[in-house]
Amino acid sequence: MKVFIETYGCSANVNDSEIMAGLLCKGGHSIARTAEEADAVIVNTCTVKGPTEAKIRNRIRQLRTDSGRMLVVAGCMAEAQTETVRKLAPEAAIIGTHKIDEIAGAIEGRTALAVGEGRVNKAALPKVSVNSGISIIQINEGCLGACSFCITKLARGNTFSYPMGTIRNSVEEAVKSGCREIWLTSQDTGTYGLDRRADLPRLLHEICNVNGDFFIRVGMMNPTLANHLLQPLIDAFKNGKVFKFLHIPLQAGSSKVLAAMKRGYTIETFRKIVSDFRRQLPGVTIATDIICGFPTETDEDFEETIAVIEEVKPDVINISRFWPRPGTTAAGMRRLPDGVVMTRSRRAHHLARRLALENNRQWLGWEGRIILNENGKKQGNFIGRNFAYKP
Template sequence: MARIWVESYGCSASFADAEMISGLIVNGGHTLASSAKDSDLNLIVTCSVKDATANKMVNRIKKLKTKPLVVAGCLAKAEPRTVERFSSNASLLGPNSIGKTLQIIDSTLLGRKQVELSDTDVTKIGLPKVRLNPIVGIVEIASGCMSECTFCQTKIAKGDLKSFRIGDIVRQVSSEVDDGCKEVWLTSTDNGCYGLDIGTTLPELVNKVSEIPKEFMIRVGMMNPMYMPRIKDQLLASFESEKVFKFLHVPVQSGSDNVLADMKRGHTAATFRDVVKKFRSTFPEFTISTDIIVGFPTESEEDFAKTLHLLEETTPDVVNLSRYSQRPGTPAAGMDQIDVSEVKRRSKVVFELINKIALDNNKKWLGWEGSVLFDEQTADQIRGRNFAYKSVFVDENVQIGQRKNVKITKATAHGLYGSLTS
């Protein structure tokens, strides 16, 4: 029996993998260490979506390699040579190989490096898990994607779409709720294309999960705009359920159709604009989250202006802003790059705009009163979410998993603040 330290980075699917890896470790007779200092072996579930993230992974690998080390996740699969350059003895575990967790840990503890990067264990439903958050169940509904984005390593790391069956997902969600989860995240690389390979759709899945006769909330995870026209009307109907947070994460990336074509995104700015309009007209209090990349190699000043215009027009509540960075193995990495100082300038302009939009949007919630589910421990307090998945904070003492009535008295660009009314 060994003490294993597990840490994870990246998207919700990556955290779901970490939970399942931890579950396999415990079921295999090992224990989870409380820190890397107390461990016999360190395991890091990595992300490689951006340069800054990859650099952080490298720094963590350098620090963790003083013990036997397993590097799992996207960086291990997409850039194994990068991992080996900084830790030649580390074992490697791919995102779709986590069924080999115990084998690779046992080998690594014995001083034998093992590499398991092939897609041998794609289905991740029903695996044991140790949750990072006791009241949030992260349920992966698919692995891989159908996109060919020129800037992204995800396809390299996770491969083609493999959707999991609705019945298996429903059973998994039911099990999560039975274990005390008040909130369930339906997550994957791209929820929008869920089911295309097995003859079903995301709305069908959301409907079936909503029908589970238990009390919990559903957060529908990220979906790319290119798949939205096909499922939009049915998804609008699915969101009528009181169990579904009125929240969508639809990454547009750019407001320029020329840049989107060069990115091979498969959608136009109008696709995103239409999604926002339809959901907000059906649900006036609805949270839109999106992603923006500034400084893509072919982004002209005119293209950049179109992105600013799209943000001003659609006023998304949350914008995940990234400066474009070259990722090894991607087509865009071979293009002529925009000067770093110009990318920083554009990033600053967008940053200031999205903070203004977020503040304006949040001010609309002043005076609102309603139910809030407190679902996350942040660095210094507990965060809650209302029906539109807005971040809510209160000064009173609350516990994770509690649902309380709150009246909003203050708004910032980063959240809503209020007081308990019951």
């Protein structure tokens, strides 16, 4: 059977889609390039934000009208909002985030519903990579947080780390196949190993010992665990194989808002992590996330966020507007007026663009080694990145 996989969301979801493709190919199926040429379509969903969910809902409705084509709904929406998916597409097979190894059964009509707790070692499963030069390797599933706004915890659960040896084997196989860039991903890379008497710095040292010319990009980690591992983590980042790229979310510059979000760290903790990384790793790229319009955010709270961003000057700022997600504590809070949220978001985006321009000007005239890892907008053009993952 020819199967098309349509993916929404983060790099962990891309990894899940690559695994589903690998499992299907191993089972004798093939991967289609478009939904039109497929016998079955898998929609690997994301449920972090309301607009994304709305887009996915519309897409599922559209696919349902295509007669004779099997539909499978997988991913975070399938896991955290199973009943919503059932009502949206009663005939679809539903595969949750913890049951990814049952995808062949869904395509072959043997599995109609597979959700709920399950512990499969995704690092050991076959894959078909989207980009032959980049290998996305998930190191653990879930997190240890309980953020009041986050539905991902409902979809991915508590931290379950994959064995270090299995992860190293995956890296070795990717490098042998010609891959030059390894993305280590999870919902919080900082929690890796806490359930296995291991940790992220030790994992990085192990992977860096793999023979070959390749680079490692470490995925997002929350400040609480990053601070706990701070010096060993910085020491691991000093290895030449590790991109000097730190993705650490701020979310809000107000201590009151952070407390309402149940983030579990202070502004000072965030400042210290960034400061120590910059002091010991000159040129490091700092990426962060902020949420505009959390229900308890006052004008004063938002000004505090702006002040912290102005002070820290991150290279990359991912800005989201607050969206109430079903099953979360924040969904029951009174929302701010849309106009207020929009105004704050626009101001944050304007600041992010200005800081990005200021930061990038410092690289004018820089010369050094880069890795070509993306196609450019024009045919024949490529995008390269340097040691700090700067394009």
